[in-house]
Amino acid sequence: MVEGAVVEGGTSEAESCDVCIVGTGAGGGILAYELARAGLKVVSLEQGSLLREDHFSHIDPYGATKDFGVRAHSRWPSDPHEAFFANRLFAPPEHASARRRPDGFLQYQVFAVGGLQTLWNGVSLRFSAEDMADWSVSYDALERHYTAVEQLIAVCGSRDGLSVLPDGHYSAPMALRPVDRLLSEALGRMGDSKALAIQNRKAILWRQGHAQDCISNGACAFGCPVGAVYNFPRRLLPRIVRLANYRLITQAKVTRLLTTRGGARVEAVAYLDCKSRTEKRLQAKLVVLAAGAVESPRILFNSTSEAHPHGLANRNDQVGRRLQDNPKTVLSTSLWKLWQLGRKGRSYDIGYGDPLLLLAEARLPDGEPFRFIGHDSHLVPSVPYYLSGLQGFPPRLKRQLARVLFHSYVTLGLFCGGDPNPANRVQAGKTCDAFGVPQVEIAYQTAPKTQAKLAAMEHWGRALLRRASATRITGQSSDRGTGIHYAGTTALSFGREQGVVDRNLRCHGLENLFVCDGGVIPRLPEKHLTLTIMALAHRLATYLVDADHAAAKDSGPRSDAVPPPP
Amino acid sequence: MTSSPPSGRSQGCSLPDADDSGGAAEVLQRMIAASAYRDLLQPIAADVLRVALLNDQVRTALQGLASQPARPARQASRSAEGQIVLAYLEHVAFASPAFLASVGEWPLRGRRG
Numbered sequence: 001m002v003e004g005a006v007v008e009g010g011t012s013e014a015e016s017c018d019v020c021i022v023g024t025g026a027g028g029g030i031l032a033y034e035l036a037r038a039g040l041k042v043v044s045l046e047q048g049s050l051l052r053e054d055h056f057s058h059i060d061p062y063g064a065t066k067d068f069g070v071r072a073h074s075r076w077p078s079d080p081h082e083a084f085f086a087n088r089l090f091a092p093p094e095h096a097s098a099r100r101r102p103d104g105f106l107q108y109q110v111f112a113v114g115g116l117q118t119l120w121n122g123v124s125l126r127f128s129a130e131d132m133a134d135w136s137v138s139y140d141a142l143e144r145h146y147t148a149v150e151q152l153i154a155v156c157g158s159r160d161g162l163s164v165l166p167d168g169h170y171s172a173p174m175a176l177r178p179v180d181r182l183l184s185e186a187l188g189r190m191g192d193s194k195a196l197a198i199q200n201r202k203a204i205l206w207r208q209g210h211a212q213d214c215i216s217n218g219a220c221a222f223g224c225p226v227g228a229v230y231n232f233p234r235r236l237l238p239r240i241v242r243l244a245n246y247r248l249i250t251q252a253k254v255t256r257l258l259t260t261r262g263g264a265r266v267e268a269v270a271y272l273d274c275k276s277r278t279e280k281r282l283q284a285k286l287v288v289l290a291a292g293a294v295e296s297p298r299i300l301f302n303s304t305s306e307a308h309p310h311g312l313a314n315r316n317d318q319v320g321r322r323l324q325d326n327p328k329t330v331l332s333t334s335l336w337k338l339w340q341l342g343r344k345g346r347s348y349d350i351g352y353g354d355p356l357l358l359l360a361e362a363r364l365p366d367g368e369p370f371r372f373i374g375h376d377s378h379l380v381p382s383v384p385y386y387l388s389g390l391q392g393f394p395p396r397l398k399r400q401l402a403r404v405l406f407h408s409y410v411t412l413g414l415f416c417g418g419d420p421n422p423a424n425r426v427q428a429g430k431t432c433d434a435f436g437v438p439q440v441e442i443a444y445q446t447a448p449k450t451q452a453k454l455a456a457m458e459h460w461g462r463a464l465l466r467r468a469s470a471t472r473i474t475g476q477s478s479d480r481g482t483g484i485h486y487a488g489t490t491a492l493s494f495g496r497e498q499g500v501v502d503r504n505l506r507c508h509g510l511e512n513l514f515v516c517d518g519g520v521i522p523r524l525p526e527k528h529l530t531l532t533i534m535a536l537a538h539r540l541a542t543y544l545v546d547a548d549h550a551a552a553k554d555s556g557p558r559s560d561a562v563p564p565p566p
Numbered sequence: 567m568t569s570s571p572p573s574g575r576s577q578g579c580s581l582p583d584a585d586d587s588g589g590a591a592e593v594l595q596r597m598i599a600a601s602a603y604r605d606l607l608q609p610i611a612a613d614v615l616r617v618a619l620l621n622d623q624v625r626t627a628l629q630g631l632a633s634q635p636a637r638p639a640r641q642a643s644r645s646a647e648g649q650i651v652l653a654y655l656e657h658v659a660f661a662s663p664a665f666l667a668s669v670g671e672w673p674l675r676g677r678r679g
Contacts, residue, residue: 063674064661064666064674065674067613067616067617067620068613068617068657068658068661068662069657069661070617070620070621070654070657070658070661071620071621072620072621072622073621073622074621074623075623076623076650076653076654076657345669345670346670346671380671380674382661382666382671382674383657383661384656384657384660384661387656387657387660394602395602395603395656396602399603399665402660402665402669403668403669406669406671407669
C-alpha cells in the first residue's frame with residue numbers, strides 16, 4: 001500500500017513549492033517522479049483519489065470472478081467494447097470537464113491517481129521522424145527520452161527495423177497465440193505488400209520474477225489486478241511518496257491559475273478541496289498542467305484576468321483548437337478455425353491480450369494513401385457478452401454453441417491519424433459541473449475525409465477477418481472520443497500564432513507555465529500517443545532540472561532554486 | 567487473481583425474506599425453477615438472488631413482477647420485466663462456475679503457456 005505524503009484535499013496552511021504538477025496520468029506521473037528524485041520540492045494535485053491496491057482484484061475485477069461480472073449498473077445485452085465504456089471509473093457527465101451533447105464528441109476521463117492511464121492497455125509505440133516532421137520538437141531531440149521512459153516503465157516487444165515505427169528498448173515479448181497466428185497468416189494471404197504483422201510493444205512486466213508480473217487475464221484495459229501494466233500509482237509513486245520534498249494532494253480540483261499583476265507569471269494555483277468544498281491556494285515557482293487535452297484547456301479558459309481576458313495563454317485564440325482523437329474501427333467476430341479449441345480446452349497462454357500489432361496502409365477514393373495500425377483483443381469470455389450473437393437459438397443449442405465457440409472470439413481495433421482541424425475545438429462553456437466550476441464545450445465535426453478513412457479501415461478489417469475464418473462480423477467506427485487519445489488543444493508550435501506551447505512545452509508569453517499532456521501533440525499520427533506524452537514529460541523534467549541546477553550554481557542554496565527557465 | 571464461487575455463502579437456496587426483497591426473491595425462485603438453465607442456477611441460487619438485488623435493472627424488474635398478481639413463471643417471463651430477468655438468468659448461467667468448468671476455465675486464473 002502506498003503511504004507517506006498523500007494528503008486528501010490539502011491542508012489549511014499556506015503551501016508553496018518549486019513545481020506544482022496538475023494531474024497524475026501519463027505526463028504528470030513521469031514528471032513528478034523525475035523532479036522529486038532530482039530534489040525539487042514538488043506537489044502533485046489530483047482531482048480523484050488513490051484507488052485501493054485491490055481495486056482491480058477484489059473491488060471491481062474483470063470477468064466473472066465477482067458477482068458473475070454483474071455490477072449495479074450492468075445492462076443486457078452488451079459486448080466487451082460497450083462494457084469497457086461502462087467502467088464506473090469514467091467520470092459522470094456532471095463531473096466531467098465538458099458537458100456531453102447527444103451525437104457530440106464523447107470525452108472520457110478518470111478521476112483517480114493515475115488518471116486515464118489507470119485503464120491503459122500498455123501499448124507503447126514511438127512516433128517516427130516523419131510523424132514529427134512539422135513539430136517544433138524533432139524525433140532526434142526526443143529519442144533519448146523515449147529510451148529512458150521505456151527503461152523506466154519496462155516495455156516488451158521486438159525490434160523490427162522499421163522507419164515508420166522506430167525500435168526502442170525492449171524485453172522479450174510474449175508468444176503469439178493461435179488467434180494471432182491466424183490473423184498473421186490471413187494478412188499474408190491478402191497479398192498486401194504495405195501491411196505487416198509484428199509483435200506488439202507493451203509496458204507490461206512478465207516473467208521477471210516480480211510480484212507484479214502479468215497473470216495473463218488478457219484484459220489489460222479493464223484495469224490490471226496485479227499492476228503488471230505500468231501506471232504511476234503502482235510503479236513510481238511508491239518510490240517517491242516518502243521523500244520529504246514530494247507531496248501528492250488528492251481530491252484537489254484545480255479551478256484556476258492566478259497570475260501576477262502584469263500577467264507574465266503564474267504565482268499560485270487555486271484548487272477546490274472536493275471533500276470540504278473550500279478553495280485553497282498553492283504557491284508555485286513553476287506550474288505544469290498535465291490534466292489532459294480537455295481539462296488543461298478548461299483550466300486555462302477559467303483563469304481569466306485583466307491581463308488575460310480570454311483565458312491564460314490564449315492571446316492568439318489558439319487554446320482548445322485542433323482537438324483530435326484517433327478515428328477508430330472496432331470489429332468483432334468468432335473465427336471458425338478456433339472452434340475446435342472449445343472441445344479440446346485451451347492449451348495456450350492468453351497472455352496480455354493483444355500481442356500482435358498490425359501496420360497497414362489504405363487509399364482514399366481519390367487515391368491518397370493513409371496509414372493505420374491495429375491490434376486484436378482475445379480473452380477468456382467468462383462474462384458472456386457473446387450471448388447477444390446467439391439470440392434466436394433455443395437454450396439447449398445455445399449451450400452447445402457457447403461451448404464450441406467459447407475460445408474463438410476476437411475483436412480487432414484499427415486506428416488512423418487524427419484531423420488537426422482548427423474548427424474542432426474545446427471552448428469556454430456556459431454550464432458548470434457539480435462543484436460549480438465552469439465546464440468547456442466541444443465543437444466537433446467529422447470531416448468527409450475522416451469518414452472515408454473509417455470506411456476504408458472497416459473494409460480492410462472485414463477482409464482480413466474473413467480470410468482468418470470470420471463468421472458474423474459486428475462493428476462500429478467513430479472519431480468522436482472513443483479512441484480516448486485526445487490531442488492537439490495546447491499544441492507545440494514554433495510561434496504563438498500557430499499553437500500554445502513552445503518547444504520546451506512552456507506556454508507562449510508566460511514565464512513559468514508549462515503544459516505536458518496529449519494536448520501538446522499538434523498532429524496525431526496513427527500510433528497511440530501515451531509513450532510520446534511520457535517521453536515529452538521526461539524531456540521537460542530534464543529541462544527543468546537542468547535549469548534548476550544552473551540557477552543553483554549561480555545563486556547558491558537550492559531552496560531558492562528553479563527560476564524561470566531561460 | 568484467485569477464483570472462488572461468487573460469494574462465500576453456503577451453496578443452495580437460502581433466500582432473504584426482508585420486506586422489500588421477499589416478493590422479488592419468490593419471483594426469482596419461481597423463474598429459476600422454470601428456467602432451462604436451472605441445473606446451472608439452482609446450486610448457486612443464493613448468489614443469483616444476491617446479485618439480482620444489487621443490479622438496478624434486475625431489482626426494479628423483479629420488484630415490478632412481485633407487485634403484480636401472482637402468475638405462473640412462464641407467463642411472467644413474457645412481460646418486458648420478465649425478459650430482463652430471463653436475460654439476467656441466462657447471463658449468470660453462462661458465467662457460472664459449472665458452465666465455465668465445462669469449457670476448462672474454472673477456477674478463473676491466469677495460465678502460462
